[in-house]
Amino acid sequence: MRFSEKEPSRVISHIKKSKNLNVMCKIPVYCWITATILEYILNTDQRSELPKTLTDMYSYFLLVQTKRNKHKYQKGNETSPQELTDADREVLLKLGKLAFENLKTRNIIFYQEDLEECGLDVTEASLYSWVCKEIFKRECVIFQKPVYSFVHLSIQEFLAAVYMFHCHTNRKTEVLKEVLGEEYNETSLDVFLSKVMETSLQCKNGALDLFVRFLHGLTLESSQRLLVGLLSQTEKNPEAIQKIINNLKEMRRSQISPDRSINIFHCLTEMNDSSVFQEIQEFLKSQTKLSEIHCSALAYMLQMSEEVLDELDLQKFNTSDQGRHRLIPAVSNCRKALLKACQLLKTHCEVVASALKSDPSHLVELDMTGNKLHGSGLKFLSAGLSSPDCRLETLRLESCWLSDISSLVSALNSNPSHLRHLNLSHNDLENSGVKKLCDFLKNPHCLLETLRLQRCSLSEISCDYLLPAPQSNSSHLKHLDLSWNNLQDSGVKQLCVYLKTSDCRLETLRLWGCMLSETSCDYLFKALQSNSHLRELDLTVNNLQESHVKQLSELVDSPHHTLEVLKWKDP
Known part of the structure; x- marks a missing residue:
């Protein structure tokens, strides 16, 4: 426009x-x-x-706004921006100091005393006219005090980066120690930037991510040329630039959240380094093992793709566990995420939760089988499942070392109408866990069709909790797997009460290894005579004889019953 x-x-x-x-x-x-x-x-x-990079864009923006407003207030003609003057440089560096000292604490609102501490004279008309009309502004008063701020946090981050780069090139070590620690000494540009990157990766909230991207972008001659007069004594050694790029590629932070690690790749992009892109294409073709930085770059490419990825299966990538962790942010742009046995940590669960909460959220299937999530990881994941933007239909949490599923049940109850398939097998839920799960099954908006609870340390009491739940809801449950739980005949007897009801829509019932006898077969036969939905019944590994299942076998052969498959012989 x-x-x-x-x-x-x-x-x-x-x-x-x-x-x-x-x-x-x-x-x-x-x-x-x-x-x-x-x-x-x-x-x-x-x-x-x-301008091609974000840093170049902001460098040009700083220069354009300074010169445009200066010409406006000095009645000059608007021309292509040239060098900044000494007066421009002085005020902008003071603003940079203000931005820098308040960045790590995420302070974005300033008062007169904050400005004065950085040498800014708030009474100078120039501060609010020709230098920074579109950079720094004065807001309405709060408690009768004027409030100041940068027009956007990204501008504060850019000016902070400019100031820090200036401090490095001018050897202002004491200032740099505020961020890099007291042990910091004067070093080369590549070592300086490595220390800054390490510091930024230690910030849990990513407070320094964009700041660090700008710092790396300022190493390019294009940005330095635009800001000549502001960035004095800059280093233009091609070998130093290559060292910086190599350091970024070799940086390993296995304990860092993968969505934070991807900032390393953003820094490479700011330095106009496209070699990682090219290497990825070749590695994927040749099945060569992907390094961690390549995985970060690939995750970025997948995130930025205009097409939503149908499936992301981490086990299909030839890389280390740390490399797979770097790929996790790509779940935000895929429909089916298979994250099986990837040694996921709490931080990775946060990334997945973020994808579930995004608007729009593309994930409809999530498999986290074989990861030691425990209660803490499940709590982070549940925060995503409870989001109204979550559209997940299939969730597999098999063998995730779960016991207390309170957070999961609470999340599903707050967003119940999308989940269709839930697998909690091989978790030590016990009867108390099933009792909590029943709170979700009773929810009138619950549309769950498949529930798998293999090897969950259940007993016959679990059937007392489990079966009244779908009865209290117009049940959508079609597939129920209670295999390898000590249900015994008394548990099956309770199951059969549900099978006889008109609300029962079960089509598949699996009861492998549930310590059943001929008595259970009798209960099931009587129940299925009045049930018109069950199509498959699996009683394998219960030490049954042919005589025990004779009546059930007759139901399979009868044209008047829906039972089509009966499995009872041990493999």
């Missing part, structure tokens, strides 16, 4: 060439910044190369 005639096609084409810019422009403030810069360039110098 801000461009005329042929310009929109050039602008849109340029943005689509960069995944970073394309995604960012879906956020209003980034869209505004991008439009401001590209409009300025096209109006002043059509021959100028359009």
Whole structure:
């Protein structure tokens, strides 16, 4: 809307060439910044190369806003931006210091005393006119005090990065120790950036992620050229740049959340390094083992893809467990996520939960079988399942070392109408766990069709809890697997009470190894005479004889009954 005639096609084409810019422009403030810069360039110098990285974009934005407002207030003509003056440099570095000192604590609101501590004179008209009209602003008063802020947190992060880069090149060690620790000493650019990246990865909330991306982007000559006068004594050694890139590729942080680790790849993108993309394509073709940084890059590519991935199976990738962890963020852009036996940690459950809570959430099937989630991991996962945006239909949590499923039941009760298939087999739920699960089955909005509870340490008491639940709800349950639980004949007797009801819609019932005798066969035969839905009955590994199941076998042969499959012979 801000461009005329042929310009929109050039602008849109340029943005689509960069995944970073394309995604960012879906956020209003980034869209505004991008439009401001590209409009300025096209109006002043059509021959100028359009910014390609986020750092270049913000460098140009800082320069454009400073010079545009300066010309406006000084009644000058708008021309292509040149170098910043000493006066510009002084004020912007003071703003950078303010941004830097408040970034780690995520402080975004400032008062007069905060500005004065950084050497900013709030009485200077220049502070709110020609230097930073679109960078730093004064808000309405709170408790009769004026409040100041950057127009957006990303601008604060960019100015903080500029200030820190300036401090490094000018050897202001004491300032850098505030972030890097007291043990920090003057070092080369590549070592400096490695220490900053390590520090940022230790921040659990990702407070320094974008800041670090900007820092790496500022190593490029394009950004340094735009900000000449602000970034003095910069290093332009190609060997140092290559060392930085190599350090990023070799960085290993196995205990870091994978969605944070992907920021390493973002930093490579800011440095215009596309080698990881090319390596991934070759590795996938040749089945060569993927390194951790390649997995981060691949996860980023999958996340940014306009097409939703049908299936993400981590076991199909030739990589280490740490590499698979780096791939987990891609679950946000896939329909079916198979994360079986990947040694997932709580942090990985948080990433999956985030995908379940995203709007829109694409995940309809999630398999986390064989991971030691325990109660803590399940709690994080449940936060995603409870979201109204969660559309999950199939959930497999087999062999996840679960016992207390209170958080899961609570989550399913708050968002009950999507889940169709639930597998909690090989978890020590015991009778108390089934009793809690029944709270979900009783929910009038529960549409569960498949429930698998193999080897869950259940007894006949579990049937007392389990079966009244679907009876109190117009039952949708079609497949029930209670194999390898000590139900015995008394438990089956209770099951048969449910099978006889008109609400029962069970089509498959599996009772492998449940310590059953001929008595259970008698109970089942009587129940199935009045049941018109059950199609498959599995009684394998119960030490039954042919005479025990004779009547049930006759039901299979009868055209008047729906039972089609009867399994009883031990394998």
